[in-house]
Amino acid sequence: MPSRKQLANAIRVLSMDAVQKAKSGHPGAPMGMADIAEVLWNDFLKHNPTDAKWVDRDRFILSNGHGSMLIYSLLHLSGYDLAMEDLKQFRQLHSKTPGHPEYGYTEGVETTTGPLGAGISNAVGMAIAEKTLAAQFNREGHNVVDHNTYCFLGDGCMMEGISHEACSLAGTLGLGKLIAFWDDNGISIDGHVEGWFTDDTPKRFESYGWHVIADVDGHDPEAIKAAIEAAQAETSKPTLICCKTIIGFGSPNKSGSHDCHGAPLGDDEIAAAREFLGWSHAPFEVPADVYEGWDAKTKGAAAQSEWEAKFEAYQAAYPELAAEFERRVIKGELPADFAEKAAAYIKECQEKGENIASRKASQNAIGTFGAILPELLGGSADLAGSNLTLWSGSKGIQEDPAGNYVFYGVREFGMSGIMNGVSLHGGFINYGATFMMFMEYARNAVRMSALMGIQNIFVYTHDSIGQGEDGPTHQPVEQLANLRMTPNMSVWRPADATETAVAWAAGIQRRSGPTSLVFSRQGLPALARTDAQVADIAKGGYVLSDCEGAPELILIATGSEVGLALESAQALAEKGTKVRVVSMPSTDAFDAQDAAYQESVLPSSVTKRVAVEAAHVDYWYKYVGFGGAMVGMRTFGESAPGGDLMKHFGFTVENVVATAEKLLNA
Numbered sequence: 001m002p003s004r005k006q007l008a009n010a011i012r013v014l015s016m017d018a019v020q021k022a023k024s025g026h027p028g029a030p031m032g033m034a035d036i037a038e039v040l041w042n043d044f045l046k047h048n049p050t051d052a053k054w055v056d057r058d059r060f061i062l063s064n065g066h067g068s069m070l071i072y073s074l075l076h077l078s079g080y081d082l083a084m085e086d087l088k089q090f091r092q093l094h095s096k097t098p099g100h101p102e103y104g105y106t107e108g109v110e111t112t113t114g115p116l117g118a119g120i121s122n123a124v125g126m127a128i129a130e131k132t133l134a135a136q137f138n139r140e141g142h143n144v145v146d147h148n149t150y151c152f153l154g155d156g157c158m159m160e161g162i163s164h165e166a167c168s169l170a171g172t173l174g175l176g177k178l179i180a181f182w183d184d185n186g187i188s189i190d191g192h193v194e195g196w197f198t199d200d201t202p203k204r205f206e207s208y209g210w211h212v213i214a215d216v217d218g219h220d221p222e223a224i225k226a227a228i229e230a231a232q233a234e235t236s237k238p239t240l241i242c243c244k245t246i247i248g249f250g251s252p253n254k255s256g257s258h259d260c261h262g263a264p265l266g267d268d269e270i271a272a273a274r275e276f277l278g279w280s281h282a283p284f285e286v287p288a289d290v291y292e293g294w295d296a297k298t299k300g301a302a303a304q305s306e307w308e309a310k311f312e313a314y315q316a317a318y319p320e321l322a323a324e325f326e327r328r329v330i331k332g333e334l335p336a337d338f339a340e341k342a343a344a345y346i347k348e349c350q351e352k353g354e355n356i357a358s359r360k361a362s363q364n365a366i367g368t369f370g371a372i373l374p375e376l377l378g379g380s381a382d383l384a385g386s387n388l389t390l391w392s393g394s395k396g397i398q399e400d401p402a403g404n405y406v407f408y409g410v411r412e413f414g415m416s417g418i419m420n421g422v423s424l425h426g427g428f429i430n431y432g433a434t435f436m437m438f439m440e441y442a443r444n445a446v447r448m449s450a451l452m453g454i455q456n457i458f459v460y461t462h463d464s465i466g467q468g469e470d471g472p473t474h475q476p477v478e479q480l481a482n483l484r485m486t487p488n489m490s491v492w493r494p495a496d497a498t499e500t501a502v503a504w505a506a507g508i509q510r511r512s513g514p515t516s517l518v519f520s521r522q523g524l525p526a527l528a529r530t531d532a533q534v535a536d537i538a539k540g541g542y543v544l545s546d547c548e549g550a551p552e553l554i555l556i557a558t559g560s561e562v563g564l565a566l567e568s569a570q571a572l573a574e575k576g577t578k579v580r581v582v583s584m585p586s587t588d589a590f591d592a593q594d595a596a597y598q599e600s601v602l603p604s605s606v607t608k609r610v611a612v613e614a615a616h617v618d619y620w621y622k623y624v625g626f627g628g629a630m631v632g633m634r635t636f637g638e639s640a641p642g643g644d645l646m647k648h649f650g651f652t653v654e655n656v657v658a659t660a661e662k663l664l665n666a
Contacts, residue, residue, distance in 0.1 A: 002293045004221045007042065008034040009277045010077055010290050012250045015069035016273060017283040018090040018097070020264045025091060025099065028247040028260040029067025032218070033152060033183050036243055039224040040181075041074055041296070044232075046147060048300030049079035052107045055329050055426065056307050058147045059110050059126045063119025064154035064183065065100040066262065072097050075108040077286070077294035082106060084284055103424065103452045111424050112452050115444055117160030120180060121414055123151035124166040125421020127178035127238070128397070128406070132377065133427045135401035137325050142314045144307075144325065147177070148232070154183045155193050158201060162445070165414025170238045171209030173398065178238035179231045183218070185247040191258045202242055211237040218243030252276045328375045329427040334509065341372055342505040349498045350534050353526035358559065359461040359519040361497035363388035365504040366431075370394075370404070373429065373508070377422060379406035380433040380459075381415045386521075387433035387461045412438045416445035416458070423454045429508055433459035435467075436476040436518060439483070449514040450488040456514040457507040462521045463493065464614035465649060466560055471639030480518065481619040484587055488513040492586045493613075495562035496527050499585045502537040506589070520560045522642050527562065527583075540589025541601055544581045545569055551580035553660055554602060556623055557612040558584055561631075561651060565612050568656035577664065580606070584623075610660050614651055629663045631656050 011034040019025035046058045062071045069090065076082045082096060089095035096106045103112045110126070113119035127149040134145040157163050170178055182201065186193050202214045211234040217223045224243070231239035248260030251273045265273065274280070281287060315322040327333050345368050354361070370376045370393050380389045384407070395403030408415040415432045422430045439446060439460055449456045465475045483491045490510060492503035500519070507515035527544065536542035541556075545566055553572065557565035562583045569579040582601055584590055590598065602609070602623065609628040611620035617632035624630065631650055638645060646652070 002290050004035070004038055006290060007293050008038040009250065009279050010286055010294070011037060011070060011073040012277060013274065013279050013281070014073040014076070014087060014284070014286070016251075016265050016270050018069050018072070018087050020267070020270055021088060021283075022091040023264060025069060025264065026066040026262045027069070027265055028187070028262070029064055029154060029183065030070035030073065031251065031255075031260070032185050032245040032247045032249050033067065033070055033181075034249070035219045035221060036152070036181055036224055036245070037070060037074055039221050040150060040228065041078060042294070043225060044228050045150065046303055047296065048304045049075075049108070049297050050301060051304060052080060054304050054307075056145065056147050059123070059149045059425070061110055061113065061119045061123045061126070061149070061151045062101055063113055063123070063151055063157045064116065065113030065119060067154075068097070068099060068101050070152075071101055071109065072106070075106065077291065078296040079294075080108045082108070088284060103454070111420065112448055114448065115160075116154070116156040117162040118417055118445065118448055120151050120153050120157055121162050121166035121417025121445065122421035122424060123149050123178060123180070124170045124175065125418035125423075126425040127170065127175040128173065128418065129422045129425035129427060130177055131173070131175060131401055132397055132403070133329065136374070137321060139314075139318060139321070142310065142317060144311055144314050149178045151178070151180045152183060153180060155186070155188050155197055158182065158199070159197055162413050162417055165411040166418055167205065167210070168208050169409065169411060169414060169418070171205075174209070174236050175238045176235035179228070179241065180238065181241045181243055183245055184242050185245045187247045187256070187258050187261060189258060189261055202240070205240045209237060211239040212242065213239065214242045216241055216243045218245035219249060250277045324374070332426060332511070335372065338372065339509070342369070342501075342508075346498060346501045346505065346534065349501045350529060352497070354497050355523055355525050356497060357520050357523050358494050358496070358500050359388045359521060361494070361500035362459065362461075362504065362517065362519050363391060364497065365501050367391035367393070369504060369508060374404070375428050377404050377406065377428040377430040379408045379415060379431070381408045381412045381438070382410045383434055386435070387459060389431070389433045389459060408432065412441040413445055416442035416449070419456050420445060420449050420452070420454065423449070423456050424452070429455060429457070431457035431459055433461065435462045435474060436460035436479055437462070437474050439476075439479055443482075446489075446514070447486060450486050453488055453513045455511050458514060458516045459519070460516060461519045463518045463559060464520070465633070465637040465645045466520060466522045466614060466642040468521070468642035468645065469639055472636040475637035476615070477633045477636055478616045480613075480615040483516050484619060490515045490586060490588050491518065492516070493518040493559040494585045495557075495559055495583055496524050498527070498529065498534060499537055499583070503585060506538060506586070518559065522560060524560055525563045527566070537585065538589065539593050539597060540586035540591070541582055541584035543601055544583040546580050547573065547578040549578060550603075551606055552578045552608060553664060554580045554582055554606050554609045555612060555656070555660070556582045556584055556609060556620070559613070561612045561614055564651060564653065564656060568612075568653050568660070571653050571657050572660055577660070608663050610656065610663060612651070612656055614646070614649070629659050631659055
């Protein structure tokens with residue numbers, strides 16, 4: 001049987017060989033963390049390479065994702081569907097081994113860890129999901145949810161602000177099954193970190209409420225093993241294992257230097273490293289006994305088989321709970337009657353006709369859907385009273401681990417990264433809220449959600465200059481266009497309670513990417529609709545008001561400006577102009593409709609079009625054309641009551657009419 005060092009060295013040589021062949025990459029981190037990874041994966045990690053989606057597997061996240069050859073080597077060696085040829089295609093087009101781990105590309109990769117710090121926030125979300133699911137489903141003698149979340153992170157992750165946000169909350173929540181390994185090698189791209197990173201990291205994490213194991217020799221397997229055992233024994237706190245390592249360990253001339261951080265070692269240095277490590281095999285060659293030492297398929301299948309026997313006993317003892325577990329966690333399905341109940345609620349909203357802010361309509365929708373969806377897990381970044389995300393059935397997981405609400409604190413970025421982890425873990429549909437403007441703080445995590453194509457519902461309130469007195473720092477202008485132009489992001493800006501209910505139902509039913517729901521602070525009038533119009537809301541854009549015969553002008557509006565468009569259309573009609581009003585709560589949903597439907601709403605023969613939205617005007621050229629006109633924002637806002645600002649910036653019947661008439665007379 002090969003020694004631990006030989007098993008770890010397989011990671012080192014595969015990593016340096018793949019980086020060398022690709023002529024780019026980061027060999028330093030995989031070579032430095034190989035010993036830690038070997039102990040964790042061979043002695044502790046509960047996983048099954050033949051079923052990468054087994055629900056009770058441990059989660060492993062490489063937050064310092066630039067060291068991606070570490071996880072690719074681990075997956076290949078332990079028996080996942082990742083062949084040697086895939087390693088040889090490292091960083092090449094359409095390969096299973098992209099430069100950073102990408103969710104959906106590689107079996108066994110749990111999350112896309114691109115930007116530093118993203119992975120640890122995802123890990124916190126996974127640990128929250130595990131703890132909450134365990135509290136909701138486990139019963140005495142029946143622990144069907146019982147796994148750990150392990151995360152590797154480097155100095156760069158520690159410096160990023162998101163790590164502070166996420167790790168602070170993890171300590172507060174007492175996530176005892178979260179175990180993080182800090183690769184304390186003292187090196188980043190610019191060199192030795194003493195000039196820009198002198199935090200007392202162990203004390204920092206102790207202040208968060210973490211269990212900290214300091215000064216572990218990251219190249220001593222016995223010390224690493226003892227640290228992991230101590231971490232697993234502490235069940236009331238997350239653990240940080242501080243591992244002293246040498247970056248590029250095994251490279252005799254470049255180890256311990258930033259020279260091996262992000263560049264190939266070179267043929268001569270690789271030859272020297274092979275000699276130093278006692279590895280006599282050719283590039284991309286791993287001997288059979290090393291593969292045997294790494295192979296986790298038999299052990300993994302046995303662990304999964306043992307869990308399946310536990311689940312059978314659970315089914316016998318708690319059949320209803322087991323059926324719900326299968327629906328939510330194993331299959332990820334909505335209740336069979338969800339669509340029917342959602343349709344009934346949408347109809348109820350239309351019949352009720354409440355004049356309320358869309359953020360309040362959102363709260364009503366959360367209450368309705370929360371009552372029929374136990375998997376709905378909500379939260380707000382310290383703005384619950386403004387975002388209106390709490391409902392009568394909300395229970396904070398801080399007080400009740402089986403609850404359904406997370407008080408995230410003032411952590412917009414951390415919240416969004418944690419939401420990604422919850423979604424990736426499975427078992428929940430989660431939503432998180434903040435002011436629309438503060439999406440900017442969270443932007444990177446929101447983009448990562450879209451990049452991975454995972455379900456999240458981002459709730460953004462106070463959606464325009466209508467926010468009012470807090471001024472331009474709190475008034476979004478360009479953010480709607482930003483979200484709409486993000487690939488795989490669905491965006492809804494509803495005009496009233498009915499459109500809000502449709503938007504929420506769409507976000508809940510959409511499993512292939514995130515949804516942003518954008519809501520007003522100010523009250524909005526209920527809009528009259530036929531049953532057919534209500535049905536068309538889900539298509540993203542529809543004719544809300546029309547004229548007899550062909551229209552001369554089309555007004556397109558969203559959100560709080562739809563009511564303004566209707567009033568303006570009436571004023572124009574009184575002057576003899578034939579006007580159609582199109583409400584377009586979701587441009588991406590409208591764009592997904594067939595050409596015939598799009599033409600029925602926006603006939604190409606009608607070229608006189610005006611878009612009305614309290615957001616940046618440039619987005620709307622795609623619908624009004626360069627010959628059209630926009631009533632929107634071209635500057636930042638100001639501080640004043642919302643109604644005064646709407647008048648100041650031209651969101652009035654008089655200005656819309658004047659804009660339309662100028663266009664018609666051009």
